[in-house]
Amino acid sequence: MERKKQTIIITSIVIAIFLMAALNSEVFSARLDITENKVFTIQGGSIRVMRSLKEPVRITYFLAQKLKNVSTVFRQIEDVLSEYAAKSNGMVTLTIVDPVADEKAAQTAEKYGIPSWKENQSEGRDAEKSFTAYSGLLLEYQDKVAPIPRVLAIEDLEYNLTMRIQAFVENKTRKIGLLLGSQKHDPSVIQQMIEQTGFEVANLLPGQEIPQEVDSVFVLGGAEWTEADLFYIDQYIMRGGKAFFAVEGVQILEGEGQIFALPVENSAILKMLETYGAKISSEMVMEAANPPIALYIDEVGFYNYWFQTFGDFASKNNPLTTNFQGMIFFWPSPIDLVAPDGVKAESLVATSPYAVRIKNQSTLDPQTTSQMYAVNSESKAQATLIATLSGELPSFFKDKPAPVPAEIIARSNPQARIMVSGNSEFINFQRLQGVAQQMPQYMQSLQYNINFFMTSLIWLTNSPDIISIKTRANRDTSLGKIQEDGPRDAAKNFAIYFNLVVIPLAVIIAGVVRYLLRKKKARTE
Template identity: 25%
Template sequence: MNAKHRELISLTLVLILLVLAAASSQRWYHRFDLTDDRRYTISTPTREAIEGVQDVVTVRYFVSSRLDQLSPIPGQIHDLLREYAAVGGGRIQVERLDPTASETAQRARQLGMLPQQIQVVEESQASVATVFSGIQLIYRDEQEIIPVIFEPEDVEYRVTTAIRRLTGGQQQTVGVLFGTDGLRLDSSHRTMQQVLSEGYRVRPLERGESIPPTVDFLFLVGGADLTDRDVLPLDRFLVEGGSMMAAIDGVEIDLDAQLDPQPLSDDHPVLSWLEHHGARIEPRLVLDSRHHSIPVQDVAGERVFHTSEPYPHWIELHHSTVNPNHPLTARFPGLDLFWASPLTLIPGLDREAIPLIHTSADSWLLSRNFATDPQNAQASRTIADERDGRYLVAGEISGVFRPYYEYPDPTEQPGRLLVIADGDFTSDLMGYTDSYYNADFLLNTADWLANEPELMAVRTRSQRDLRLDPGSDSAAIRMHAAWIQLVNIALLPIAVAAAGLLVHIRRRRRTDWRADS
């Protein structure tokens, strides 16, 4: 056999091996994800959801080519969708469509895709581009639409949730009850309605009505205008094993009356009911040195100035002050509270109380003069009633709850109550401070109350509190700052001078040695 025949046989064998490898890769494969947060690696809950697919799920990603040229985000989203197809082994088919063509754009709009306008600067010229970035999922005769998707971190949660709904996973219902006049999902709480609608049916509830059996868990926001008649159905829901988040203000702030503070009485129906079940919210305000600024308007003659004033009533809560062992706060995205009150948990015989979130060590309390006027807020520390720091503002109570009211045949079952001593954090105020991690926290809370640990794991895997944490000890901060100043002002110049002197001495010795030689 000559060399030419050997080369031909070798080439044929290599081609056969490549064909076999390509064929086997449809069944056996391995992909490497080198990103820090493994963003392109499908999580175990998602793999389990894909394994439950009995037919083919078609995933169509509508993305404008213009957006693809301007941002790497569409490529990241498409890579993750391709990972779904790779894991699905034929059960997930991914298509990418460009709505630039008029027919495709019309089709996208008919499906409910929402075009977004983004500002583009090219060659020193600013313009506005209208782009699409949405996903359609089709399974048999059903479909789910994700009208807008711009965050790669949200893709897995939203797509996996849609797949679960399409393939037979029953969508749970969250009941939302507002206990303060003037609050509505379609006006003051549009962000909360939007994020909850991503994974759940949202049902507004009326005060005083019995909680329908179709409601799986409950959000109670505000309580200033609740009566005993309104609280009784909430008590029965909790006693009979319900799960509930109660976001209640100890001091109600009237946004329409120049931030007029209205503390609730100690015997207010909602505060008395919560204390009976192990959560005491005090009608005081907790302020923190970690805080946001509030937009204010100054008028000087005929001129109006818009500025921002530091406002310690709007407190920032970081990962360093939360319970790291609780599933709700283990991967804490961050949380901002607006006019929060101190919370005390009271353990009971058949219930467990778990503290979840504290303020920083540099916090203080106001009991009478609440200093809500932004012009006077900075002086609030001087009139503080307490300066102990680290006040509890959120906690969980779980176990058997005893009825607060008398009603026939109560069926006591273990329930769960998450108490947050502020109702305003759920509102659209989060837009004033870019506190959209409040929305993440609300959806994490919904997953936790709904007993959906798989969805919660998918959602929180990429969540991190990326804000700079100033630390919990102001004295330690000052000590670190002093050390930094010492190093930069004194030690570094001394080290440079010493190094220069050492070099000079070595050169001088070398010169003397040569002269002697």
């Protein structure tokens, strides 16, 4: 009997060793991904792009091996890269080099703009001592190269790889046209952010023809533009171009500690957007301080014209707002959807049901906002902040002569796709940076603004496959998305109670039970 038991044990050990070796081998590469958003699972869109390659893409990961002792994220990056190559059917090869130990690799990293930095040791005798660190990628295909200078997270890794490989396959980099009508935005900062997403930027001017190679146009401001300034934008859309309009319905004037509001009237661009199906109102939106949706400013209190919005108030049917994390808005104007026949208008991001619309309010000082909200609180209702329009958009110049010399006017576009926001402040990087410094508790939400901006450009210029890769890692796990005071406090108390009481108590009980069972067994023997 004892010999039979030993045989079973030895056989089980041999089988276990065989299975572990198989799981570690190149032949049997199946993996179990139990992360919430399957961040280690390569999506079908990426696989289709990789398998459309004519030749293999060579990926080199420049990694200082010491970084693995600092954070587990660098091992995770290796895992995602290995899985990416494994799913490519041989069309992607992966090489990992350490430029700290390999002088040739360091020279290559420097040549392609992959930087080093000083990182502190986190443990051991050398804690607090710094070392040279690298974590960057170089993609090579035929005679083309595409560096990703710094890789510090896995969330956007698959997207960044697939975007660059898609550019290899199409033999072009997608291009975003930038049209600025507002002096408050720094074009160099916006251009840098767009380029980090894998696009090229074409700086455009109103009243000039938009090059055919521009994949989509981002318009900031423009309330002062004439119909002649807008003609080529309209015709670009009518001929199949995509666009994002972020235009104010109310002009904000700041100076000497005061804030003034000036409604925008007789604006050609607002009339054009209304023709398409999105009417930006000359009102502004205020949000509630209870529940705390409005932003809290130290020594001032809640400022109702600055507020957050959450995933609960975003479209559940659009891939752009899949796993929407929320955003922060500054003095936005609401959008009324007035879509003509053949146009589908969708409210993409909205306020909470506690929002109120304010008209003809000239001063916006923080000291008066709570009183203004209280006066108008009986008219609380949800309002659209960002909308999409798709389908057969009519030209703004459909029934009027062209304001510039033009031989042919495109009268409509049956496959149009545009986005409209009643405010451009949500992507004013100087504003975002200032608020982050003044109110660090909102820093993560401000990052969501940038994420949404980037994702919007991807949605306008790419296939659903690409946008699904980009939005997969986006998720809001904060308790802030629970708006009602009661449920939010209950959730917080449950989390604290469960982690500080239930789990330790369960461990103690398990230990006591194990001790009693062992004691009973000892008595029996």
